[in-house]
Amino acid sequence: MPSETSAVNAAYIEARMKQFKLVDMREQYQELIRVASEQSMTYEDFLIMLLQAEETGKKRRQAERLTDAANFDSDKRLSDIDYRFNPNLDADKIQSLGRLEFMDNHENIIIIGPPGVGKSMIATGIGRNACEAGYKVLFVNAKELVDQLYEDMQKGYLKETLKQISKIPLLIIDELSYLKMDKERESLFFQIIRQRYEKSSLIITTNLPMGRWDELFTGKLAAAAILDRLVHHCHVISITGDSYRVKGPKTEY
The missing domain is CATH 3.40.50.300 (P-loop containing nucleotide triphosphate hydrolases)
Incomplete structure (x- = not known):
């Protein structure tokens, strides 16, 4: 069962990612944390993986918007x-x-x-x-x-x-x-x-x-x-x- 601290942290992460419109990070960060843990990633590699997830998602959504508008x-x-x-x-x-x-x-x-x-x-x-x-x-x-x-x-x-x-x-x-x-x-x-x-x-x-x-x-x-x-x-x-x-x-x- 998640601790009270974990619940507070999760709520904070969700709120800030929503505030900053980090859509793909918000959707994937828990899975990416699991992957990083299994692969013993460094903090830097984990951060890069998070940023790449957001970058890929933003490009995909932008392409979809541009295609619809075309x-x-x-x-x-x-x-x-x-x-x-x-x-x-x-x-x-x-x-x-x-x-x-x-x-x-x-x-x-x-x-x-x-x-x-x-x-x-x-x-x-x-x-x-x-x-x-x-x-x-x-x-x-x-x-x-x-x-x-x-x-x-x-x-x-x-x-x-x-x-x-x-x-x-x-x-x-x-x-x-x-x-x-x-x-x-x-x-x-x-x-x-x-x-x-x-x-x-x-x-x-x-x-x-x-x-x-x-x-x-x-x-x-x-x-x-x-x-x-x-x-x-x-x-x-x-x-x-x-x-x-x-x-x-x-x-x-």
């Missing part, structure tokens, strides 16, 4: 890619980008290919890696992004919206294919590109080769101005092959 439309990861299905995928390049050095260098990624070949899956997988590394990420459909910017402009909120987006280190714009922008929407999209140039990273997925981007915008000059900033520091992944959704397992890409 608004991914699937739970796919880079490890889910079936390279045997489509040997045209450059596994080394995709895995290299998944290590996020492109973000350190404020570079962009453009993923081009027909529907169903894995563009969004690759973008999502890289985005999830970024969340796990502690970066804020936003995954958004291209049309929805442009329409939201246009609505915020009409309501007088555009400056605030652009400021919020500028604070996100990785912006993923999915399906830059199924829209035709007017002058105002094109200008808003260009502001996003210009705002992030050499400051933060973009991933764009599209069905259209870059030579046909004038179909998205008001003409070749507008497309060239946007591409000029996008491709200056950019990794391009061009995917060919069959649709995974059509011929592969019943897994959403």
Whole structure:
């Protein structure tokens, strides 16, 4: 039966860990004390073990919060890619980008290919890696992004919206294919590109080769101005092959 002193000590430990928000230490310290005793740990080693438990837990919870806020439309990861299905995928390049050095260098990624070949899956997988590394990420459909910017402009909120987006280190714009922008929407999209140039990273997925981007915008000059900033520091992944959704397992890409 625990002594009165042990009960007082336990209550104090619980209260202080709760006060200082040491969530994982609070949940694990009794088990870690047992492990330390069995292994005859030094005080220093025991303290390191406690701190590592808290560090691991905080990183996990942060990654979960960032992933929830990113608004991914699937739970796919880079490890889910079936390279045997489509040997045209450059596994080394995709895995290299998944290590996020492109973000350190404020570079962009453009993923081009027909529907169903894995563009969004690759973008999502890289985005999830970024969340796990502690970066804020936003995954958004291209049309929805442009329409939201246009609505915020009409309501007088555009400056605030652009400021919020500028604070996100990785912006993923999915399906830059199924829209035709007017002058105002094109200008808003260009502001996003210009705002992030050499400051933060973009991933764009599209069905259209870059030579046909004038179909998205008001003409070749507008497309060239946007591409000029996008491709200056950019990794391009061009995917060919069959649709995974059509011929592969019943897994959403």
